[in-house]
Amino acid sequence: MTDEALVLGLDVGGTSTRVLAVTPHGLRRGAGRASGGNPTGLGPERAAAALAEAVAQALTGLDPADVRHVVLGLAGGGALPSGEDMPGGEAFTRVWDQTGIRCPIEYEPDALIAFAAGTAAAEGSLLLSGTGAVAIAVKDRTMAARADGHGWLLGDRGSGFWLGRQAVLAAMAELDGEGPATVLTDLVIESLRLRGSSPVAGPASGADAGADTPLTAREMVAAVMSEPPTALARLAPLLTAACEGGDAVAKAIADRAVEHLAATLTTVRGPDATSPIVLAGSVLTNPTPVAERVRRMLRERWPDAEVSRALDGAAAAAWLALARIGPMPSPDVRERLFSIPTAS
Amino acid sequence: MTDEALVLGLDVGGTSTRVLAVTPHGLRRGAGRASGGNPTGLGPERAAAALAEAVAQALTGLDPADVRHVVLGLAGGGALPSGEDMPGGEAFTRVWDQTGIRCPIEYEPDALIAFAAGTAAAEGSLLLSGTGAVAIAVKDRTMAARADGHGWLLGDRGSGFWLGRQAVLAAMAELDGEGPATVLTDLVIESLRLRGSSPVAGPASGADAGADTPLTAREMVAAVMSEPPTALARLAPLLTAACEGGDAVAKAIADRAVEHLAATLTTVRGPDATSPIVLAGSVLTNPTPVAERVRRMLRERWPDAEVSRALDGAAAAAWLALARIGPMPSPDVRERLFSIPTAS
Structure with a gap:
């Protein structure tokens, strides 16, 4: 010693x-x-x-x-x-x-x-969206309440997993003729093809026929199911690219993610709270459309709160x-x- | 020979x-x-x-x-x-x-x-809700079109898995104070406790304290996550018990399941079709609230179609x-x- x-x-x-x-x-x-x-x-x-x-x-x-x-x-x-x-x-x-x-x-x-x-304060709120999503209320430097954080199967609304799954669902809807056209379809197909383990990685026939072969919704399901469900979180960044290009479907998904995250935060934070809010997780600490929308939402609902990044x-x-x-x-x-x- | x-x-x-x-x-x-x-x-x-x-x-x-x-x-x-x-x-x-x-x-x-x-006809539609959910159109005794059947992670809306998951979500919402009271909460807890492998199976403390110990939403998540996701389909029958008791939350879930199944069937069956409709899968071939509602929906939308059970x-x-x-x-x-x- x-x-x-x-x-x-x-x-x-x-x-x-x-x-x-x-x-x-x-x-x-x-x-x-x-x-x-x-x-x-x-x-x-x-x-x-x-x-x-x-x-x-x-x-x-x-x-x-x-x-x-x-x-x-x-x-x-x-x-x-x-x-x-x-x-x-x-x-x-x-x-x-x-x-x-x-x-x-x-x-x-x-x-x-x-x-x-994200803050030296003893009291405040955390909103996290990474692979999962959770909000907590902090009092006296301990966790006083928690909302969501219930995992990909039963919760994590507005998380990276949730975003990735929505991107795939939007692509499947277009391929099945049940949803509007979106650039997410090509982005999801490309992203699933780049993964070696996926059943759609190889060309359907011939030496290099793969890249241009259209994928069916069913093949997309097979590609997603060949990996653990949380691997869907790796598709979340596709939303950023699609939103930047002005894609309406992607923007609607980002909007819904923020609604979910706002509901989760509201469960543990009163409307009059002025304590700091910390944003954590890759979806909220990177310059993503969801992060941008969450910051706007926070400014509207809690204009007096200091917002920082973990x-x-x-x-x-x-x-x-x-x-x-x-x-x-x-x-x-x-x-x-x-x-x-x-x-x- | x-x-x-x-x-x-x-x-x-x-x-x-x-x-x-x-x-x-x-x-x-x-x-x-x-x-x-x-x-x-x-x-x-x-x-x-x-x-x-x-x-x-x-x-x-x-x-x-x-x-x-x-x-x-x-x-x-x-x-x-x-x-x-x-x-x-x-x-x-x-x-x-x-x-x-x-x-x-x-x-x-x-x-x-x-x-x-379900039928000797060469043409018609099938609507299946078991662990999964799918609809197909049959022409000349071959499958001419298919809707959903996309598996529990990305589809199967209105399936036994979907119903079981909704039952758990309703129970979690009540336990988290975010949703209305429903008899599903006790039914889900009891059902998860009866499974040996579940973390909530044993009493929390003491010899037989388990049965009356309230469960948190988080413990419910842990119990569900300790089994494969499709095991959620085993909770679907709880909806039947809850609906029979007049539970409003359970009835709303059954209504939403039928909306999903109707949308799936509509994808492969035109509004003027008169060919037979076959119902398959445990959710639709047993006397469940979803089966009852689906039959009512079919009578309203396709009054001239013969409906049979697989x-x-x-x-x-x-x-x-x-x-x-x-x-x-x-x-x-x-x-x-x-x-x-x-x-x-």
Whole structure:
């Protein structure tokens, strides 16, 4: 054990596990990165292996005994207001036992971390649209209420998955002669063809006949069904291209996504609230037609609220961890934490 | 080879594979039954094994050389108007090679077989709502057009899956305080609890605390997500119980299911058509609120059409096979074929 206290901030998602080791002054002492660590999607053992790898990287050359607090944000799970169990808890506990870290390990829902990644405020709302979609109300830096976040099969309205599915449905409607023409049809076909595993990837006959062969709605279904349902979220960016070209069908889909997201946010945020609103998830943090419309909607409904974008989740987790072992970190410290360049 | 000609009729579905061997007089000479044989859902090898078992049973004591024609109806696949490949074709071809049968093997879409299982007419429409939902137009005993049948992720509107999902969404809406009270909530909770594999099956704490513990929408999502999506179709019968009790939410769901099914049928059937309409699938062949409403809708829109229910698919396949090796079988032969008692 040295003189220097450390905290760890972790952002544990479905595609990556990221760890930052920082000092109370917000100085970076270590960083780690591994593959996805979400036990719900990947199973506890694979998730725990990613966690172990990323933490070991971050602690290289450091004394684990110096770590005073750990905050871990977990995508699609984590600590919940009703006290639900942490998914994959046991396997994660074993990892922590082996690190030599002996301080409290705090699990937080990724949505709460995303809120802290957008504002230093103790109270406000988060609206997230990535692969999934969720809104939460934050009070006293804890999650006070949550809406949607119910997954692709039963919820996630207005999410990247939802957008991708709507793009495919619009394309199928045109191919079936049941819906209007839209540039989404060609964009979806092209996008599905570029995926190697898809049944429509190969040319129908001959050496290079594929590209111009029209696709039926039925073949489109087969291509989509050959991948996990959440792969539909990868089609969400097609909406951006189509909206930029002025496509009416795409614009209507973007409008409906915003209606869904507005309804989700309204469930956890009163009409008179003036606290900050944080936007998170790739659909809302990138310059997409949905993000643009959501910002317009927020200006109309909550004109007094400060709207910000969620930045690095691992830095936000570290920031929360610092707050647990001392006073709230100063704005300087916060700025330093978030200026650490980390790939998302 | 004996003097007696035979044909085989096969109904190959996701949960069972059934075979009938019959004479041109409609007399049963053999029957076979095995587990599901749908290559799309189960993989070609498992499907082919079921096919081999059921065919071997049906041919016990018979000479395969007597078989003059085989018609095989395949759920969720089969011969398609655009000439798509038969799923699992190669593995199936190997099975046929080994049976000693040397006659033509004809693959037909299950929807066409279902039509023939409801009427002897050469032209008409089929509306099916089981786990999935599809409508087809039949002309000259072949499938001339198809609507929906696009699977649970991108279609099947008004199907058993669709109904089960709506029941869960209604329950979640009540639990989340976003929707009206409905008896579906308790019915869905009870139904999910009775399933052993579900995370909500066990009591939350204590020996028998489970039954009365309220479930959150989030726990409901976890229970549903622990099974394949199509397992939602098993919740469809809850709508029947709820509608019988006068539940307004359940009745609204049934109404919407019928709107979807009407739209699907309208895609393939003109408003002036007078040809027969066959109803198929458990949602439409059982006394459900959706079936009752669909029949009412059909009487209003197509008052001159004869509406019937699809009976045994293997018998219908055998009937079609007989028509291939001779003149259309007489009404007597048809009646004899369909009076063969076979579990569905």
